[in-house]
Amino acid sequence: MNEYITLSLILFTIGAVGVLVRRNAIVVFMCIELMLNATNLAFVSFSRQHGNLDGQVAAFFVMVVAAAEVVVGLSIIVSIYRTRRSTSVDDASLLKS
Amino acid sequence: MFDLQWLLIAIPLASGALLLIWGKEADRFGHLIGTAASAASFLFGVVLFAALLGKDAEARSQSTSLFTWIDTGTFHVEMGFTFDQLSGLFVLLITGVGTLIHVYSIGYMEHDPRRRRFFAYLNIFVAAMVTLVLASDYLVLFLGWEGVGLASYLLIGFWQHKPSAAAAAKKAFVVNRVGDIGMALAIMLMFAQFGTSAIHAVNAAAPGAGDGVATALGLLLLLGACGKSAQVPLQSWLLDAMEGPTPVSALIHAATMVTAGVYLVVRSGGVFDSSEAARTAVMIVGLVTLLAGAWIGCAKDDIKKALAGSTMSQIGYMMLAAGLGPAGYPFAIFHLITHGFFKANMFLGAGSVMHGMNDDVDMRHYGALRKAMPITFATFALGYLAIIGFPGFSGFWSKDKIIETAFGENLWVGLGALLGAGVTAFYMTRLMMMTFFGDKRWKDDVHPHESPKVMTYPLIALGALSLLGGLLLVGDWIVEWLEPVVGEGEHHELAIPAIALTGIITLVAASGVALGYFTYGTKPIAAETPADSSVSVFTRAGRHELYGNQINDAVVVRPTTHLTRFLVWLDGKGIDGFVTGLADRLGETSQFLRKPQTGFVRSYALTMFGGVAILVLCLLAVTLA
Amino acid sequence: MTTFWLLAPIMVIAALGLLFARKAVHAALALAVVMISLAILYAAQGAPFLFAVQIIVYTGAIMMLFLFVLMLVGVESSEAVRETISGQRLFATVIGLVFGITLVLAVGQTVTGVVVGLGAANENGNPYGLAELLFGKYVLAFEFTSALLITAALGAMVLAHKERLTPRHTQADLAARRMREYAETGRHPGPAPTPGVFARHNAVDTPALLPDGTPLEESISPSIVERGQVRSGFDDDIDTVVDQLATDEQRDSDGFGGEK
Numbered sequence: 018m019n020e021y022i023t024l025s026l027i028l029f030t031i032g033a034v035g036v037l038v039r040r041n042a043i044v045v046f047m048c049i050e051l052m053l054n055a056t057n058l059a060f061v062s063f064s065r066q067h068g069n070l071d072g073q074v075a076a077f078f079v080m081v082v083a084a085a086e087v088v089v090g091l092s093i094i095v096s097i098y099r100t101r102r103s104t105s106v107d108d109a110s111l112l113k114s
Numbered sequence: 115m116f117d118l119q120w121l122l123i124a125i126p127l128a129s130g131a132l133l134l135i136w137g138k139e140a141d142r143f144g145h146l147i148g149t150a151a152s153a154a155s156f157l158f159g160v161v162l163f164a165a166l167l168g169k170d171a172e173a174r175s176q177s178t179s180l181f182t183w184i185d186t187g188t189f190h191v192e193m194g195f196t197f198d199q200l201s202g203l204f205v206l207l208i209t210g211v212g213t214l215i216h217v218y219s220i221g222y223m224e225h226d227p228r229r230r231r232f233f234a235y236l237n238i239f240v241a242a243m244v245t246l247v248l249a250s251d252y253l254v255l256f257l258g259w260e261g262v263g264l265a266s267y268l269l270i271g272f273w274q275h276k277p278s279a280a281a282a283a284k285k286a287f288v289v290n291r292v293g294d295i296g297m298a299l300a301i302m303l304m305f306a307q308f309g310t311s312a313i314h315a316v317n318a319a320a321p322g323a324g325d326g327v328a329t330a331l332g333l334l335l336l337l338g339a340c341g342k343s344a345q346v347p348l349q350s351w352l353l354d355a356m357e358g359p360t361p362v363s364a365l366i367h368a369a370t371m372v373t374a375g376v377y378l379v380v381r382s383g384g385v386f387d388s389s390e391a392a393r394t395a396v397m398i399v400g401l402v403t404l405l406a407g408a409w410i411g412c413a414k415d416d417i418k419k420a421l422a423g424s425t426m427s428q429i430g431y432m433m434l435a436a437g438l439g440p441a442g443y444p445f446a447i448f449h450l451i452t453h454g455f456f457k458a459n460m461f462l463g464a465g466s467v468m469h470g471m472n473d474d475v476d477m478r479h480y481g482a483l484r485k486a487m488p489i490t491f492a493t494f495a496l497g498y499l500a501i502i503g504f505p506g507f508s509g510f511w512s513k514d515k516i517i518e519t520a521f522g523e524n525l526w527v528g529l530g531a532l533l534g535a536g537v538t539a540f541y542m543t544r545l546m547m548m549t550f551f552g553d554k555r556w557k558d559d560v561h562p563h564e565s566p567k568v569m570t571y572p573l574i575a576l577g578a579l580s581l582l583g584g585l586l587l588v589g590d591w592i593v594e595w596l597e598p599v600v601g602e603g604e605h606h607e608l609a610i611p612a613i614a615l616t617g618i619i620t621l622v623a624a625s626g627v628a629l630g631y632f633t634y635g636t637k638p639i640a641a642e643t644p645a646d647s648s649v650s651v652f653t654r655a656g657r658h659e660l661y662g663n664q665i666n667d668a669v670v671v672r673p674t675t676h677l678t679r680f681l682v683w684l685d686g687k688g689i690d691g692f693v694t695g696l697a698d699r700l701g702e703t704s705q706f707l708r709k710p711q712t713g714f715v716r717s718y719a720l721t722m723f724g725g726v727a728i729l730v731l732c733l734l735a736v737t738l739a
Numbered sequence: 740m741t742t743f744w745l746l747a748p749i750m751v752i753a754a755l756g757l758l759f760a761r762k763a764v765h766a767a768l769a770l771a772v773v774m775i776s777l778a779i780l781y782a783a784q785g786a787p788f789l790f791a792v793q794i795i796v797y798t799g800a801i802m803m804l805f806l807f808v809l810m811l812v813g814v815e816s817s818e819a820v821r822e823t824i825s826g827q828r829l830f831a832t833v834i835g836l837v838f839g840i841t842l843v844l845a846v847g848q849t850v851t852g853v854v855v856g857l858g859a860a861n862e863n864g865n866p867y868g869l870a871e872l873l874f875g876k877y878v879l880a881f882e883f884t885s886a887l888l889i890t891a892a893l894g895a896m897v898l899a900h901k902e903r904l905t906p907r908h909t910q911a912d913l914a915a916r917r918m919r920e921y922a923e924t925g926r927h928p929g930p931a932p933t934p935g936v937f938a939r940h941n942a943v944d945t946p947a948l949l950p951d952g953t954p955l956e957e958s959i960s961p962s963i964v965e966r967g968q969v970r971s972g973f974d975d976d977i978d979t980v981v982d983q984l985a986t987d988e989q990r991d992s993d994g995f996g997g998e999k
Contacts, residue, residue, distance in 0.1 A: 068855030
């Protein structure tokens with residue numbers, strides 16, 4: 018059991034670090050997806066651990082929400098790219114003091 | 115008709131406002147309006163006074179209320195006036211002498227471009243002074259009190275282009291504020307203790323209020339009286355106030371305003387009768403001022419300042435009389451009135467002399483003026499005889515009565531007053547000798563001449579009053595007249611007959627005259643003031659006004675200045691430093707804190723992730739612990 | 740367990756590829772590997788329904804979306820090597836390591852109970868069990884997700900929509916406008932005349948000549964006219980050419996003549 022959780026944790030950490038170090042907005046988005054998937058793995062594993070399907074339902078919901086989020090997020094990236102001709106997250110720093 | 119007594123105030127007040135507002139077109143005839151307003155007020159005063167004479171003694175206090183000034187809960191003040199025996203006399207003195215001085219000023223101020231403004235201020239002064247004496251409530255009295263203070267300030271500083279005049283005006287104003295603190299506190303104390311500030315109510319309630327309250331009230335009122343009447347220790351402003359035009363000195367700083375303190379003490383007789391301590395304090399202040407003023411009068415070479423010292427001294431007499439209780443009140447008022455006549459007369463005479471001497475005030479540059487200015491000399495001589503107490507003249511009767519009453523109170527007080535009479539005779543003789551007798555010591559370009567008629571007629575009128583003022587005492591008229599207001603005084607039996615005491619007083623005055631004559635009338639007088647180092651220590655002290663200014667500086671001004679500097683320093687460095695320092699630190703902190711605000715999403719995300727990591731570590735630590 | 744040990748290293752390496760791939764397409768491929776591996780792990784853990792959904796939704800739909808967007812933005816777009824925020828990489832690595840190691844160690848220390856397994860829950864088949872939960876216990880949340888999906892679809896349409904503010908001009912419109920301008924202002928409908936052509940000059944600064952010999956200003960670029968660099972072209976050209984020819988002749992007779 019612990020192996021699955023450990024793998025989930027490693028994937029989550031890699032995703033988090035990816036969000037922090039990558040500058041291409043699309044890749045950052047992929048890293049977020051990786052983090053979501055890592056949690057899904059944990060959900061499924063715990064579902065097996067406890068012998069009920071609630072964890073799988075949760076993973077299912079995460080997938081649905083992730084799909085919705087990807088649709089909106091990617092369209093945001095596209096519209097930013099249209100105006101700024103760039104997909105770097107560092108270029109969208111208008112909130113700087 | 116007495117309901118219209120507010121007209122006594124309204125006429126000069128309206129005239130003053132009119133003169134101030136009208137503008138340059140009124141320059142040609144403004145002085146006539148001002149004089150007419152004062153004269154109208156005087157005539158109406160005479161009518162009212164005559165009506166008062168026709169009434170019974172009990173009906174001679176005529177009160178009227180113009181409107182309710184303040185009405186909040188238990189705090190109720192009427193804008194009320196009372197025309198009674200005392201205020202009636204005062205109204206006649208103020209408007210009568212005031213009108214004569216208005217007439218005199220037409221000539222005296224003829225070449226001054228701001229004459230219209232001068233008459234406006236004089237009118238305002240008359241209005242305020244009449245308000246002061248007519249008031250039936252201490253708060254209304256305070257209104258007039260401040261009004262005359264304002265007029266005094268404006269008129270002392272009338273020639274404000276002279277720095278000395280501007281400084282003198284400020285000094286008078288500030289010193290008067292010190293006295294006003296006493297007045298204001300007294301009125302507050304009345305509200306606190308009696309719930310009213312109506313004069314008759316306070317005087318009626320004072321005997322039942324206990325000794326402490328009466329003493330506090332009396333001392334506070336005395337402080338106010340000292341400020342307004344230039345009594346020791348608040349005397350320092352009066353000599354500087356001579357910077358004002360001479361008619362102002364005559365009207366405000368000799369005849370009327372400076373006597374307001376005496377009026378206040380007499381008006382508050384109920385308070386002072388209830389407190390032996392307060393009464394004694396008034397007496398001591400009067401005696402000290404009497405001698406100090408006479409001392410200063412002996413040493414000054416400036417004719418106006420010598421007369422100002424004399425004024426201080428004479429008001430000291432009045433204060434002394436007022437401090438003697440109901441027995442002295444009528445004589446305080448009597449002396450006040452006769453003094454108003456002869457001192458106004460002498461000030462105007464001095465002004466006439468200055469008019470002929472190119473505004474030179476140094477008596478050492480005068481001499482032998484009696485031939486050049488015969489009318490001025492004659493009228494001045496009438497005033498002189500009155501003030502030294504030459505038998506038959508007004509001052510003889512009034513001063514004699516005060517000294518007599520003082521002897522009845524206490525031998526030493528009587529001796530002090532007697533000494534004052536001798537010194538008065540000495541310094542007035544000195545003044546006469548230096549001004550009108552002896553050799554010519556005129557500067558080369560000075561051509562003394564008699565003043566125009568518009569100036570000499572008021573002098574003649576006042577000279578006549580100086581001579582005849584004593585008639586008020588015929589058959590003890592003034593004592594009986596004022597008795598309903600000030601109460602009946604107990605009569606002390608003297609060890610010697612009154613006629614013998616009168617003889618002694620006359621003898622003392624005569625020896626003062628003789629000393630003055632032999633010192634100044636028989637020997638030539640130096641045309642320049644001898645240096646301080648060559649005169650006696652007494653003269654030096656007198657010249658420096660008994661070091662009153664130095665004492666004030668050392669006791670009050672310098673410590674206050676240092677305190678102020680310290681407070682400014684504290685405010686600047688301490689409080690401001692703290693506040694601005696706080697703001698600066700806050701700004702610096704903000705400057706520091708804004709650096710992490712790069713606007714980069716990843717940077718914010720890193721912070722968040724770091725926070726999560728720390729949270730995990732904490733959770734772990736808690737679990738393991 | 741064999742499946743796990745086989746797939747786990749692949750997944751970690753693919754995830755690291757997401758971190759280090761220079762090109763976005765490579766990162767997408769690495770992510771696809773992770774996702775398919777995950778699907779297999781789901782199947783191995785008794786979640787066949789999620790296995791199918793993972794394949795269809797993630798690798799099928801979401802990854803396709805990513806690739807579409809990459810196509811839109813440009814496959815070759817790769818990020819700059821230089822890090823813009825100083826210390827970001829270092830701190831991210833350090834915090835990531837602290838976070839990961841702490842949690843991994845913590846999980847390693849944890850003693851989990853007996854694995855119950857999904858035998859009982861999947862008695863009627865895994866989709867059946869899930870459906871019972873979804874349409875029973877979680878029906879409200881399920882309905883909300885439908886609302887969320889519709890909203891997201893609308894949002895994406897709104898965000899991606901480009902509003903046309905002016906009507907499009909067709910070629911016929913442009914031609915009609917040119918003719919109208921000619922009628923109203925007299926502006927020439929055809930192309931502007933070309934500059935004159937002379938052998939001696941770079942001719943863009945020399946105006947063309949009309950048949951009567953006068954220069955045509957419009958044949959020159961307005962900016963050259965503005966700068967005052969227009970050459971008249973024929974005033975002294977003849978003299979210059981004559982002079983040139985004369986010196987050439989002189990030189991010929993001097994130099995080559997001696998040789999002859």
